[in-house]
């Protein structure tokens with residue numbers, strides 16, 4: 001399928017590694033000019049900054065003459081494990097919401113005028129199955145993703161008249177560092193003789209949560225992100241698309 005994205009300008013947040021890096025590479029493979037933003041300097045195309053700082057995000061937006069697509073792939077967990085939620089302190093919530101939710105809001109504020117100026121385009125927010133099911137694993141993480149799904153719909157309604165489409169993409173279980181940190185936080189709560197290796201933990205979890213029983217890989221999100229940016233998706237907006245092996249099904 002020809003996506004006809006050649007020459008388009010794309011901003012990817014969280015582009016240093018994981019799903020964000022795969023998405024940045026996916027747009028490059030389609031002939032786009034890609035600039036990344038991340039707290040880590042992983043490559044020349046990445047500007048270093050914190051999405052929680054509106055000043056940094058605005059200054060990054062100011063570097064673009066034109067932008068056609070914006071993808072927000074940043075996400076952090078609290079580093080603690082729920083089950084129940086009072087295993088965390090209320091103070092564990094602020095940074096997660098500041099990065100996962102306010103970070104995305106900062107990006108939307110800084111880039112919406114640019115997308116409107118370009119005459120149209122798209123915004124895509126990486127969310128999670130956790131935001132659709134009250135996942136107990138890391139309550140501030142789940143809540144941040146639920147709020148971002150809601151904001152996606154709100155932004156899609158506001159930007160629709162300007163031909164800017166806004167969607168959310170929800171991974172399930174992807175082999176990246178984020179999942180390693182969830183495993184590490186969970187193991188702290190388990191007696192030493194019951195602890196599992198990352199691979200054993202992941203194999204057990206994937207069987208429980210995915211009807212296909214296999215991991216998702218970062219390049220699957222790159223394929224969907226580039227498709228959603230293309231004209232083939234010109235009537236898709238305000239949607240949350242799950243690539244999760246069937247973990248979430250709406251009846």
Ligand SMILES: NC(=O)c1ccc[n+]([C@@H]2O[C@H](COP(=O)([O-])OP(=O)(O)OC[C@H]3O[C@@H](n4cnc5c(N)ncnc54)[C@H](O)[C@@H]3O)[C@@H](O)[C@H]2O)c1
Nearest residue numbers: 014016017018019038039050051074075128173174176178
């Ligand atoms: N990996 C999974 O199984 C999974 C599941 C569900 C949802 N997700 C979501 O997908 C997205 C990508 O996840 P991933 O697994 O690639 O994560 P990752 O941890 O591998 O990558 C996240 C990237 O965001 C950057 N980042 C973190 N905080 C930042 C900040 N304050 N400012 C700028 N950059 C920052 C990191 O440096 C990193 O490059 C996230 O939104 C995550 O919540 C992932």
